[in-house]
Amino acid sequence: MARGKKLDIFIxxxxxxxxxxxxxxxxxxxxNKFQEPNKHFLVFQKEKRxxxxxxxxxxxxxxxxxxxxxxxxxKKKIGCGGNIKNHWMEFQGELKEKIRPLLVExxxxxxxxx
Numbered sequence: 001m002a003r004g005k006k007l008d009i010f011i012x013x014x015x016x017x018x019x020x021x022x023x024x025x026x027x028x029x030x031x032n033k034f035q036e037p038n039k040h041f042l043v044f045q046k047e048k049r050x051x052x053x054x055x056x057x058x059x060x061x062x063x064x065x066x067x068x069x070x071x072x073x074x075k076k077k078i079g080c081g082g083n084i085k086n087h088w089m090e091f092q093g094e095l096k097e098k099i100r101p102l103l104v105e106x107x108x109x110x111x112x113x114x
Contacts, residue, residue, distance in 0.1 A: 033061070034061055034062055034063060035061040035062070037062075037106060037107040037108045037109075038107050038108070038109060039109075040059075040060065040061065040108050040109055041109055041110065041111045042057055042058060042059070042060075042103065042108055042109065042110050042111070042114070043057075043058070043110065043111050043114045044056065044057055044096050044099075044100075044110075044114050045057075046094065046096075052092070052093075053093060053094045054090055054091065054092060054093075055090070055091045055093065055094055055095045055096055055099065056088050056089070056090055056091075057088065057089045057091070057099060057103070058086075058087055058088030058089060059086075059087045059088060060087050060088070060089065061087065067084055067087075067089075068084065070089075070106065071083075071084055071089055073102075074089070074091075074099060074102055074103075075091075077102055078091070078095055078098050078099065078102070080092050080093055080095060
């Protein structure tokens with residue numbers, strides 16, 4: 001950077017007219033409506049927590065009661081622990097190959113490659 005040149009940095013606030021909130025042109029997509037199982041496009045994610053592998057499946061747009069019933073069914077068939085957080089199902093262990101056919105049987109779909 002040459003000496004004596006000013007930087008043109010836009011921070012997001014118009015200071016000359018007083019403080020004002022900058023409105024973002026991008027709107028966040030919030031889906032509150034429920035979808036049928038065949039309208040879902042689920043993905044798998046794998047994370048390590050406290051040195052152990054956790055398999056995440058989601059996002060589910062079903063009523064809370066149906067999500068908990070499905071989680072209970074899957075945990076019973078697979079024989080593992082799990083939980084629901086933020087419309088994602090978490091399973092203890094690396095269980096992608098076991099979970100996928102059970103969800104396809106329930107008519108859920110997956111994104112290509114998952």
